[in-house]
Amino acid sequence: MSDETYVVVGGxxxxxxxxxxxxxxxxxxxxxxxxxxxRPPYERPVLSKGYxxxxxxxxxxxxxxxxxxxxxxxxxxxxxxxxxxxxxxRLLELEDGGTLAYDKLLLATGSWPRRIDIPGADLDGVLxxxxxxxxxxxxxxxxxxxxxxxxxxxxxxxxxAAAARSHGVPVTVLETADLxxxxxxxxxxxxxxxxxxxxxxxDLRLGSGVAxxxxxxxSVTSVVTSDGDELPAGAVVVGxxxxxxxxxxxxxxxxxxxxxxxxxGLRTSDSAVWxxxxxxxxxxxxxxxxxxxxxxxxxxxxxxxxxxSMLGQDVTFDKLPFxxxxxxxxxxxxxGHVEDVSATEVVVRGSTDVExxxxxxxxxxxxxxxxxxxxxNMWDDGVEPLEALVGRRVDPARLADPEVALSDLGDV
Numbered sequence: 001m002s003d004e005t006y007v008v009v010g011g012x013x014x015x016x017x018x019x020x021x022x023x024x025x026x027x028x029x030x031x032x033x034x035x036x037x038x039r040p041p042y043e044r045p046v047l048s049k050g051y052x053x054x055x056x057x058x059x060x061x062x063x064x065x066x067x068x069x070x071x072x073x074x075x076x077x078x079x080x081x082x083x084x085x086x087x088x089x090r091l092l093e094l095e096d097g098g099t100l101a102y103d104k105l106l107l108a109t110g111s112w113p114r115r116i117d118i119p120g121a122d123l124d125g126v127l128x129x130x131x132x133x134x135x136x137x138x139x140x141x142x143x144x145x146x147x148x149x150x151x152x153x154x155x156x157x158x159x160x161a162a163a164a165r166s167h168g169v170p171v172t173v174l175e176t177a178d179l180x181x182x183x184x185x186x187x188x189x190x191x192x193x194x195x196x197x198x199x200x201x202x203d204l205r206l207g208s209g210v211a212x213x214x215x216x217x218x219s220v221t222s223v224v225t226s227d228g229d230e231l232p233a234g235a236v237v238v239g240x241x242x243x244x245x246x247x248x249x250x251x252x253x254x255x256x257x258x259x260x261x262x263x264x265g266l267r268t269s270d271s272a273v274w275x276x277x278x279x280x281x282x283x284x285x286x287x288x289x290x291x292x293x294x295x296x297x298x299x300x301x302x303x304x305x306x307x308x309s310m311l312g313q314d315v316t317f318d319k320l321p322f323x324x325x326x327x328x329x330x331x332x333x334x335x336g337h338v339e340d341v342s343a344t345e346v347v348v349r350g351s352t353d354v355e356x357x358x359x360x361x362x363x364x365x366x367x368x369x370x371x372x373x374x375x376x377n378m379w380d381d382g383v384e385p386l387e388a389l390v391g392r393r394v395d396p397a398r399l400a401d402p403e404v405a406l407s408d409l410g411d412v
Contacts, residue, residue, distance in 0.1 A: 002029030009082050010108030011035025013043040014277030016063040017303035018106050023072045025311055032075040040066050045296045047135035049326055052163035085252045087270050104272050104310050109245040111278040111294050116238050120213030125220030125235045129156050141235035146170050149223045149233040151210055153180030157239035162327040165200050172203040172231050186341040189362050195354045200328050244279040259292040264316045266306040276306040286318045291337050295323035333383040336372025336390040338364045349402045368393045
């Protein structure tokens with residue numbers, strides 16, 4: 001039996017799946033899983049999708065129940081905050097003043113929402129969606145009938161808006177950009193999401209910021225826009241991006257900046273430390289560059305790879321970034337990665353008419369090479385033929401022609 005201790009920090013999908021994989025791969029030493037939360041590891045997409053819609057219980061988010069972790073002899077330490085790491089000593093520093101020794105360490109601390117800094121931001125009813133208690137509060141606000149003001153038209157903001165509208169709750173979305181998801185998708189595809197939400201009754205206010213959140217008796221009552229409009233609000237959901245929780249790792253000397261840098265085996269600059277999930281800025285061999293993404297697939301795929309790498313297996317994380325969303329009658333899958341959407345050519349094939357049928361594929365090309373691709377409601381084809389095109393040079397005219405099969409688009 002091994003006398004080594006492997007410690008995993010982070011109770012999300014990446015950390016939980018890594019700890020489980022260590023046991024599945026036969027590691028019989030000590031496995032300690034540390035999470036600041038008060039419950040076993042769970043994944044996040046359920047929170048903004050099925051749970052808010054009312055189609056899935058919160059228990060659907062859990063990787064396993066508490067008994068499973070005990071049965072696997074995984075030391076699950078909940079409500080435990082790590083504040084630092086001494087790399088030379090292989091010690092984690094804990095908020096309560098204690099320390100935790102490790103032989104190998106996996107950092108899977110994830111990311112947390114960026115906070116809004118305006119008057120009234122500390123009022124009760126100003127909510128962020130990242131963990132289960134926050135999701136519960138947003139669901140209570142939706143069940144209470146709103147009205148709901150959403151600040152930020154990114155993926156989280158739009159999914160919350162869609163869930164609220166499905167329950168008939170009045171929703172206003174405020175976004176400083178000219179279109180929702182503009183920085184991610186570019187104008188042409190972003191216009192589809194704008195039209196979709198307006199079709200479903202969202203008061204979508206673009207080019208509009210927030211000046212103040214007002215309240216009474218400590219609770220939110222309204223939001224004042226940068227244009228001076230005052231919008232009634234039973235709750236405010238803020239979705240203005242997220243930041244990787246990598247500060248104490250970087251402060252200890254691990255290399256990185258936008259997250260923790262890793263090689264293709266998810267090893268950091270310290271030989272005893274690995275990183276996975278949102279915080280890992282991975283040298284991806286398929287893309288030929290370092291990439292950090294904050295999506296379910298990254299956590300799902302990188303956690304097990306990191307665990308096998310810790311065990312000395314010859315593994316490579318070369319998955320393409322992938323994410324999905326469900327909003328109203330729109331289901332979408334996206335694969336690949338675009339660093340600067342303004343530097344790409346967008347090619348669309350199919351119908352982008354939100355009045356229906358809404359079925360199309362979109363491709364982002366740079367110098368004729370496909371950087372990323374997505375489909376909306378084209379489930380017969382799915383994402384596999386799109387993934388096969390990422391990294392290949394194609395003829396944009398043939399790509400735009402729905403009569404040309406994707407499989408016939410050879411390199412040009």
